[in-house]
Amino acid sequence: MWEQIYNHFNDIVAAILFVIGFSNLLFQKNLIKKIIGLNIMDVAIYLLLASQGYISGRLAPILSGGSENAATYINPIPSGLVLTGIVVSVSVTALMLSMTIRLYRKYKTLDLDEILIKVRKEKDNKEES
């Protein structure tokens, strides 16, 4: 049991981080905290991917010592995938933050529940008038 946990430590940490981020999304009412939770989920996925690419004792995928043998270096594919992911996640974060700014300007609160209540009230008012 312990040996298995030791063998899969990175994967388990990635799973736990994913769950923490997801519970942030579910339980936090504050929009900024929700966005941070989403970022934590991103990092969990990257950690899982990058750990799959690493092989102990191998070097970073940059030519060193003139060796062109694939067994000298770690797998470069997860690095490329995660690199893409990091940059996309920052643009998603920026998009969500600007939406938060808009929501705050309109409803003067960051609490999602309050925003929903206000939206419902607005709708009712419109229907009445």
Added chain:
Amino acid sequence: MNILMMILLTVLIICAVVVSFIKSLTASVIVFGSFSLVVAVIWMLLESPDLAITEAAVGAGVTGLLFYATLKKIGSIKDANKKEKKVLYRVFRITAGLLIVMLAAALIFCMFDLPGLFSPDHPGENVVAERYIESGIEETGAVNFVAGMILDYRAFDTFGESNVLFAATICVMVLLLVQNRGKKEDLPESKEYYEDLKDEKEIEPKIIKNDVILKTVAKVAVPFILMFGLYVILNGHLSPGGGFSGGAIVGSGFILASVAFGFDRMERFLNKKSAGIITFVSLLVYCLAKSYSFFTGANHLESGIPLGTPGAILSSGLILILNICVGLVVACTMYSFFSLMRRGKI
């Protein structure tokens, strides 16, 4: 698996839990920044320096700045948590908790089915990775295999990603610029809103004038930050880094300069028009350089540029040009994100 990695991973979990439970929003953003920094160290231990440099610049740097700009704009630093006692609300929370526990159990159970960590008999370790490394230098000329992979073999992937950045900038502009000159009926309690804006305009110059420490540090630091960013971009095919990380470093240099010396000065050479032109031209160059394979049936054609000797700065054909394009796009995007969030325009 060494002890340092285990400690860092544990710190990661602690940071994530602290972020969830801490009350103040500013504090949670700070803890999230340190979380990203720890992740950058973990990438270094996993022998992925490209990721480490990108994470340190983007995750720990620009993301945190964007959160700050938002908090500053909103002006609500406290996370007001009211307790509700509705029955339905409690039922929801308990159900969600059960769901989370089940999700955690299922994920961890599945993780045991993966091949052991860091072993060479991993299914991802197949002919594709072998090909990228063994004939990478011959075919792309890049010493950094990751740069050769993302900018030559998988150049479309990266092109799409640059376009994602472009699209994100447009969306943020649509969301934040429209309201500033929008119609009056769009603005709820418009009086208050305009008063807010007036306050901001009055306060901002005062802060800038008085901040001696920030100005002095920025005078020394900005040239070095910009130089390092340019180095990372231009050496993308030789050393860790490349367009994305270097662009983020240059962008954060711009952000520091604009915060220290005022946005008006930055606007002289980086405003809405010039940022748009730079981004558009870079994307166009990238598109023209790579889209020929649509017409040749996805065949790889010679670009006509000699590959040069691997390891020299002027080598690896198109990769250097593409790195510069990507770097420009990323730098403009990062600066315009911050500028849009901080003061509502570029």
